[in-house]
Amino acid sequence: MKVTIVGTGYVGLVTGACLAEIGNDVFCVDVDPRKIEILNNGGVPIHEPGLQEMLRRTRAAGRIQFSTDVKASVEHGDIQFIAVGTPPDEDGSADLQYVLAAARNIGKYSNGFKVIVDKSTVPVGTALQVKRVVEEELRARGLGESEKHGLSVVSNPEFLKEGAAVDDFMRPDRIVIGIDDDRAGNLAREKMKRLYTPFNRNHERTLYMDVRSAEFTKYAANAMLATRISFMNDLSNLADTVGADIESVRRGMGSDPRIGYHFLYAGCGYGGSCFPKDVQALAQTARENGHTLRVLEAVEAVNNDQKEVLVNKIVKRMGEDLRGRTFAVWGLAFKPNTDDMREASSRRIIEALLQRGATVRGYDPVARDEAERVFALDLADRPDDFQRLHLVNTQQDALTDADALVIVTEWKEFKSPDFWHLKSALKTPVIFDGRNLYEPEAMAEMGIDYFAIGRPHVELDRNGSHN
Template identity: 70%
Template sequence: MKVTIVGSGYVGLVTGACLAEQGNNVFCLDLDPKKIEILNSGGVPIYEPGLKEMIERNRAAGRLQFSTDIAASVAHGDIQYIAVGTPPDEDGSADLQYVVAAARNIGRHMTTPKVIVDKSTVPVGTADKVQAAITEELEKRNLSADLCSVVSNPEFLKEGAAVEDFMRPDRIVIGTENTPAGLRAKEQMRKLYAPFNRHHERTYYMDVKSAELTKYAANAMLATRISFMNELANLADLVGADIEAVRQGIGSDSRIGFGFLYPGTGYGGSCFPKDVSALSKTAKEHGRELKILGAVDAVNEIQKYVLVEKIEKRFGKDLSNMKFALWGLAFKPNTDDMREAPSRVIISELVKRGATIIAHDPVAMPEAKHALELDFQSNPQGLKNVSMVDNPMNALDGADALIIVTEWKAFRSPDFDVVLQKLTRPIIFDGRNLYEPQAMQELGIEYHGIGRHN
């Protein structure tokens, strides 16, 4: 099938590459010429395991192309995915200007029937706005609005495992209207996703607004579990309990399960913070306050400061002349995404207290440098106290303690003899509970986890 992806960012690239992998002819559009230049020269502007190889394979096979040509993109695909960004607005709502602009461009250029697929994470009611924008453009050219049908097909991709998630999905959610055009769109989407349903049916069909809400509900639930466990971990620290034992005790309950029950330094990235805020904003627009989500967001913001509080409790408020090694900058492993990353808060707060930071991340350091430049715009002098090294062990040289922020696999089993040799003090602040407190004690390491108790 011929498919167009409008927006060659994270979701658009993964969607386009994976659909091409199934034999479809995919046209990826983006209005950023630098991004398209990178893609056409064999590069990939984001880090995602397996994505670069998949793009190269399908470009070579002629199933995947990248361009800034709007007219050509509309002409190409019978199915037009809108996968542009929906950044948070000042009031916490999702900014739909790029979604609506993409819809208008499709309406200006389409001459044959199209299925328009909202792939971007959008609030309930966005499909109506997309339909209205396209209809307005069609009517300007005296064309019938029946030429298009808008479908909601939210993405459920985990950064760091997005290719695997798309190729072997837990579920595929498709929202269509119960109209002749909607039923035709449903059939086309069924054909497109048929390869993903060979072994068993993974697709859930519903109305458009239910599909739009499903995406937000899923992310809000996962964010809630994280904040809940962070609350319990902080309590465990106070009462002398071990949150890992608690996690196993409740996770073994089949009604609860183990997923997203790991305490840490708070969630970040492009999805959970934005989607929790946007869902709360949608509720307020309808006269309802989602009190649980307000608490989830508040707990998460506080959690980003937990390691700083532990460091301050151990060394005092004045950290001048102290050096800290920091492992992990990205908000989670297997990505270079620095959006809302807890490391940014931790670094900024420690520098405010006079500390020097030597950081390492396997892939996120280029993005981290850019993010920290933005964070330190009002204090460029403070940025001089932050440096990055290519080897995690080199970050330890002369450091007073090691801080772990991101749970990269490479950090799980370091050579602790070398760690002890390089640190001036045998102290680890573990924001992801990678190590066992008892094992650290036996090695002579002073260990501070999140809710862990010896």
């Protein structure tokens, strides 16, 4: 099938590559010539495991192309995926300007019946707005009454985890498709069914529903996952106060099959491109419709506060004035296996340390370049602070001259370090662990002063062993 993907971010690139992998003829278009140049030269503008190899195969087979030619992209695909960004507006609502611009281009250059697929995460009612915009452009061309140039707008939300997006697309647990129940919708349903047939051969994974329900489903799913994270973080702070171990609590809760273990880890807050903006957008949708999602507003408030918890532990242990102190920070991306720095907890933590006069030596396996770009913007009006931020190439480089280690992202390579070497490398053997990677008792036995999230702090005696 001939498919067009509008947008070459995480969702667009993964969708395009995976659809090309199974034999479709895919045209990826983007208004950013820098991205297209990178892709046409064999590179990938984002870090996503397995994506570059898949793009190399499909490009060599002639099944995928990249261009800034909007007219050619619209003419190419019978199915037009809109996979552009929907960043949060000032009030928290999703900014639809890029989605509607893509819709306008489809209407402007449409050369036949088009199935327009909202792949971007969009608020309830967006499909109707997209349809109106396309129809306005068609009418302006004198094509409003022509059945040949008809359209159907489909909601097909993505459920991709950054760092595992290729696997998630190729082996989905569900495919949600929202389609209108009319003649155009029936045509669109047949095309979408054919497109996704290769992913349903083992068993049927597609859930058909009305368009508004499909749009709502994406937000509801992310809101639930964010709620579980914030709930555990809220409990972890109480565990700190009452002396409970949140890791034991997690195991006790997760063993209940009605609850399960997923997304029950306490930490220093969620980030990334999805949870923060989707929680805000759903809460704003509720307000616009005269409702208050009280649980969801609490979820956001807890997450915002949670990004300060590790800083508070550092200040309590080492003082408010951190001038002359150096901190090694392991992990900059918001989660492992990505270089995405959007809403990353590291940004809040590092900025707080720099504000207090500290020097920071940060390391991340893949996010260094993106972190350099982001912090240059974040600290543009604080040049003195920016000069005290050093992004380095290895874990060991980060430990150089450091008074303490701060762990922010749970990369695998951080889970089993040489603790004796780590202890000797630090000026003072102190670890502040925002992801609860290690066991407090084991750290204390090695003479490491270990502070985690919602886990008991084992006091060391003057000889460096625990009491």
